[in-house]
Amino acid sequence: MNATARYREIADVLRNEINSEVWGVGDKLPAEPELIARFSASRTTIRQALAELRDAGLVHMRHGVGVFVSPPRVVKRLDSRDRLSRARRQRNEGAFLAEAANQGFTPSSSVRVWFEPAQDLAKLFGIGEADELTVRDRVMRADGHPVMLAVSRLPREITRGTVLEEVDTGPGGTLARLEELGFDLASHEEIVGARMPDANEKQLLDLGSGPVLTVQRRTYSGDRVIEVNDMVMSGAGYELRYAWDAD
Amino acid sequence: MNATARYREIADVLRNEINSEVWGVGDKLPAEPELIARFSASRTTIRQALAELRDAGLVHMRHGVGVFVSPPRVVKRLDSRDRLSRARRQRNEGAFLAEAANQGFTPSSSVRVWFEPAQDLAKLFGIGEADELTVRDRVMRADGHPVMLAVSRLPREITRGTVLEEVDTGPGGTLARLEELGFDLASHEEIVGARMPDANEKQLLDLGSGPVLTVQRRTYSGDRVIEVNDMVMSGAGYELRYAWDAD
DNA sequence: GAGTGGTCTAGACCACTGA
DNA sequence: CAGTGGTCTAGACCACTCC
Structure with a gap:
């Protein structure tokens, strides 16, 4: 539960980019290899960051396709x-x-x-x-x-x-x-x-x-x-x- | 989403053991090294299985202490x-x-x-x-x-x-x-x-x-x-x- | 077939807890 | 201190989707 765990930092960066609509609803996020290069982190760490965003309901993964920004809560x-x-x-x-x-x-x-x-x-x-x-x-x-x-x-x-x-x-x-x-x-x-x-x-x-x-x-x-x-x-x-x- | 993913099999085995009270409420599950030996799986896979049980509310982890069986719905x-x-x-x-x-x-x-x-x-x-x-x-x-x-x-x-x-x-x-x-x-x-x-x-x-x-x-x-x-x-x-x- | 995410390995170091 | 879980790496193979 380290406050500065690498995967949390990465998740935060991506979360902010989603909230500020760098990636809009429905957009495909960069593929894992790109994120690995951008953050200089291992694939495991990148995937842990993505899992955090997924658990928060911000993105969803489609096997063989990509990671997409989810629509906000439709109540x-x-x-x-x-x-x-x-x-x-x-x-x-x-x-x-x-x-x-x-x-x-x-x-x-x-x-x-x-x-x-x-x-x-x-x-x-x-x-x-x-x-x-x-x-x-x-x-x-x-x-x-x-x-x-x-x-x-x-x-x-x-x-x-x-x-x-x-x-x-x-x-x-x-x-x-x-x-x-x-x-x-x-x-x-x-x-x-x-x-x-x-x-x-x-x-x-x-x-x-x-x-x-x-x-x-x-x-x-x-x-x-x-x-x-x-x-x-x-x-x-x-x-x-x-x-x-x-x- | 493989139905027979190794970590799901392991999670199922542990889930059944918890439900049949091989491990009762509050009990400490075997430590990761033991589970690695028992299931002949890598630590990553074991931890993925444990994460699944944690998400289901069946167990909780205490850093430096162990993994414990959670009480059923309390209140x-x-x-x-x-x-x-x-x-x-x-x-x-x-x-x-x-x-x-x-x-x-x-x-x-x-x-x-x-x-x-x-x-x-x-x-x-x-x-x-x-x-x-x-x-x-x-x-x-x-x-x-x-x-x-x-x-x-x-x-x-x-x-x-x-x-x-x-x-x-x-x-x-x-x-x-x-x-x-x-x-x-x-x-x-x-x-x-x-x-x-x-x-x-x-x-x-x-x-x-x-x-x-x-x-x-x-x-x-x-x-x-x-x-x-x-x-x-x-x-x-x-x-x-x-x-x-x-x- | 090329590119994507899904799973898995074997190892490493760190942070926390309790005796 | 020894033992636990938390994080991270570098690499591998598989399953799925789309062209």
């Missing part, structure tokens, strides 16, 4: 209370569509559906470990760019024979269908964390290698959990907003 | 509605104390207080840019280990001549004092993000190099913002929980 601010409201659903807007409408991007998504035993989630759902869950694995895109991964799980006993086992759940999304099936949605709970992405997430979300925000949403009908939705989104690209009345 | 933050409730305050529990009581760690904190012009925050508070804010900069510790940085800002016109300009605000914390001063707390808003820590945060929070969670809480009295609290906590060490009634 999509999500307000969970609003986006999950019945009013939105009755306007046929799923949560993601609601954001799109609010923020002027064109949404799209792809879905895979499968079934698996509940295992660790059995207790949460109050079912047996061998009982099946319906899994809906979605990739959400904004203007074609993947911005969120969302894996939703529901007890199969709820979804069997319904459109919830199809790729397209129709207007208003999963929550609207659950209400039509007679479930009175009581409350939502979201558990938020931050971690580094795994290789798969890194690729899918086209992350530099900044962190991801993780959200597990649990939807309750009465005291019973009827849906668990695990979401992963870019830390650099997203902000979450929660609001509530005092007491 | 599960209470549902924000509850932890800021009047009921808690009336039991003399500030938000952080409430968590400590719930989770059995011994809380402590240190505070610095100063004053500064509102500048960028002027608009949010609805005051002039040159008007002063009272800044309360706190480090929260669990069993002596720093787990959260919190910088709270209030218009000085509110705090002048009150205990809010002292180091110790007394039982129930800042919010309790604001109510006593006649402010009717209306609502709270929290904006959550994730990013990489800067050097200072890395040191203070003793982070490997995993990400941090950031939370900006805005407390409203009527339509007016009376406190802005910027919190930074370890992504590996914290989970945030929000709950609300459906519609």
